[in-house]
Amino acid sequence: MLLLISLFFQAACYTYIPLEVHETKAQSSTSSSKNIQTISNSPTSMENFSKNWISEYSISVKIGTPPQFFKLLINTASSWTFISEQRCPGCKKPEHLFNRTASSSYRFQSKLNDFSFENFSTTSKLSSDLMSLDNSKDQVNQIFLLGFGDTEIILPESNVDGYLGLGLKNWSYRTFPENLKIYQSAESSAFSIFLSKDESKMASNIIFGGYDLKKYAVEDSFADVEIAENDDWKIKVSLIMFGHVKICENQLALIHTGIDTILGPEKQIEELYKYLLYTYYCWEAIDSIRCPIMPNNKEPYPILYVYIESQEYSIDPSTYLREIVDDQMGNVLLVLIKKSQNLFWSLGHPFLKNYYIVFDIEEKSIGLAKSLNKGKIENEETQETPIDNDSPTANGELSSVSNEERLIYVSIIFLLLIIVLILSIGLIWCCLKRSEMIYIDQEIED
Ligand SMILES: *[C@@H]1O[C@H](CO)[C@@H](O)[C@H](O)[C@H]1NC(C)=O
Ligand SMILES: *[C@@H]1O[C@H](CO)[C@@H](O)[C@H](O)[C@H]1NC(C)=O
Ligand SMILES: *[C@@H]1O[C@H](CO)[C@@H](O)[C@H](O)[C@H]1NC(C)=O
Ligand SMILES: *[C@@H]1O[C@H](CO)[C@@H](O)[C@H](O)[C@H]1NC(C)=O
Numbered sequence: 001m002l003l004l005i006s007l008f009f010q011a012a013c014y015t016y017i018p019l020e021v022h023e024t025k026a027q028s029s030t031s032s033s034k035n036i037q038t039i040s041n042s043p044t045s046m047e048n049f050s051k052n053w054i055s056e057y058s059i060s061v062k063i064g065t066p067p068q069f070f071k072l073l074i075n076t077a078s079s080w081t082f083i084s085e086q087r088c089p090g091c092k093k094p095e096h097l098f099n100r101t102a103s104s105s106y107r108f109q110s111k112l113n114d115f116s117f118e119n120f121s122t123t124s125k126l127s128s129d130l131m132s133l134d135n136s137k138d139q140v141n142q143i144f145l146l147g148f149g150d151t152e153i154i155l156p157e158s159n160v161d162g163y164l165g166l167g168l169k170n171w172s173y174r175t176f177p178e179n180l181k182i183y184q185s186a187e188s189s190a191f192s193i194f195l196s197k198d199e200s201k202m203a204s205n206i207i208f209g210g211y212d213l214k215k216y217a218v219e220d221s222f223a224d225v226e227i228a229e230n231d232d233w234k235i236k237v238s239l240i241m242f243g244h245v246k247i248c249e250n251q252l253a254l255i256h257t258g259i260d261t262i263l264g265p266e267k268q269i270e271e272l273y274k275y276l277l278y279t280y281y282c283w284e285a286i287d288s289i290r291c292p293i294m295p296n297n298k299e300p301y302p303i304l305y306v307y308i309e310s311q312e313y314s315i316d317p318s319t320y321l322r323e324i325v326d327d328q329m330g331n332v333l334l335v336l337i338k339k340s341q342n343l344f345w346s347l348g349h350p351f352l353k354n355y356y357i358v359f360d361i362e363e364k365s366i367g368l369a370k371s372l373n374k375g376k377i378e379n380e381e382t383q384e385t386p387i388d389n390d391s392p393t394a395n396g397e398l399s400s401v402s403n404e405e406r407l408i409y410v411s412i413i414f415l416l417l418i419i420v421l422i423l424s425i426g427l428i429w430c431c432l433k434r435s436e437m438i439y440i441d442q443e444i445e446d
Helices: 002-011 044-054 176-184 267-280 370-385 392-445
Strands: 015-018 020-024 053-063 068-075 082-084 107-117 119-133 140-147 164-165 191-196 205-210 223-226 233-244 245-255 262-265 289-291 304-308 312-316 323-328 332-333 337-340 344-348 355-360 365-370
Touching: 053 164, 107 140, 140 176, 233 267, 245 262, 245 267, 245 355, 262 267, 267 289, 267 337, 289 323
Parallel strands: 068 164, 082 140, 245 344, 262 337
Antiparallel strands: 015 205, 020 053, 053 068, 053 119, 082 164, 107 119, 119 140, 191 205, 191 355, 223 365, 233 245, 233 304, 262 344, 289 332, 304 312, 323 332, 355 365
């Protein structure tokens, strides 16, 4: 009995971690508008551009004995957890470096493992130390990479101290979610991520050990998707549409929690840009596209559709467009869909703001469910801006919802009618009986 109870409690031991959101907004001194009409290869303007616009989701952890504190970016693109021991020239927070001589539990494993994140890469020491979540006492012995900054800079404009490796891998070192299962007897090493559209209403979070569809998703929209390869969170995408324009077929897409953009192969993104340039009077900026806040033709911006296992997933314009201030143009929209050198797509925050995602390490599958947030915000938006008429989902969903409601109303009215009918038949029958009896009574009296 006790065993059963303890099993129950262990199974229910999920770790809910609110994510910290870091948004680096444009500085008023941004001179990016100089480069608006042409794509410039000037490295300075690129630096200024990316410096001004990043958003990151991170959690706080403690590493070492006594503990040292770090903010780690949640990163499903790599299974390595990474922190640095040496200050890189552009890093913002010198105090958030790991001091390995100050930790009695630190173990050096081996030298020279490469760590990379998007365009940046560095050489580091394979290490291990005790690690725990900021608000928890449960420690795990975590293998991680310790950068010593002798090569390239890791995201110098970043607000975080390192990366939490949530990727899938085919080697034997355990990632943090797997360690949580081993050391804390969590039911599973699955974890799930909810990104909020409005932090004041519902905070973004990660749940280690499971998921909560009831709270964060539209439950019946949940679908399990097999991953495409054995060693990362890539899934097969059969079709990508931008509004009614077909962009590509049969692609791989990585679910990437570490980037605030949607990335795609150059040629395919160019197709998508063309549509924006000619239909919406957008213009080319340094490494993306900017658009007017009200599209000139008054058509709302198109929805980006991604088809996965014949299911349609939609990325709303409100999640792939971000309002920024441009020196010359005033408020404009930055398109968070960008080109990458990779041959696959990377679905970052704009996708995650629409879909609640369960990463199941043991099953090697990804669970996708429509984020609760998505529905709510969409409804609010529909009152202000009409939904794109070309969009099959928007129309489909809207009419299916109203159809369902109509069906319920009709059946209630039908039911009421039947009840009234039965009652009145009963009443009439009763009255008839009574008058008959009175008649018979009268007959007898006569
Ligand atoms: C980039 O920013 C620096 C200061 O942060 C400024 O001096 C420089 O002119 C900017 N370069 C461009 C091309 O905007
Ligand atoms: C690292 O910790 C050791 C031992 O506590 C200390 O002597 C040293 O000054 C620290 N290094 C830095 C850079 O803080
Ligand atoms: C990454 O590098 C490629 C060229 O190697 C460049 O085109 C791209 O803009 C870079 N991306 C970022 C985010 O710096
Ligand atoms: C891991 O995956 C890579 C590429 O997918 C492959 O080359 C390598 O052999 C795999 N390693 C193991 C241990 O399976």
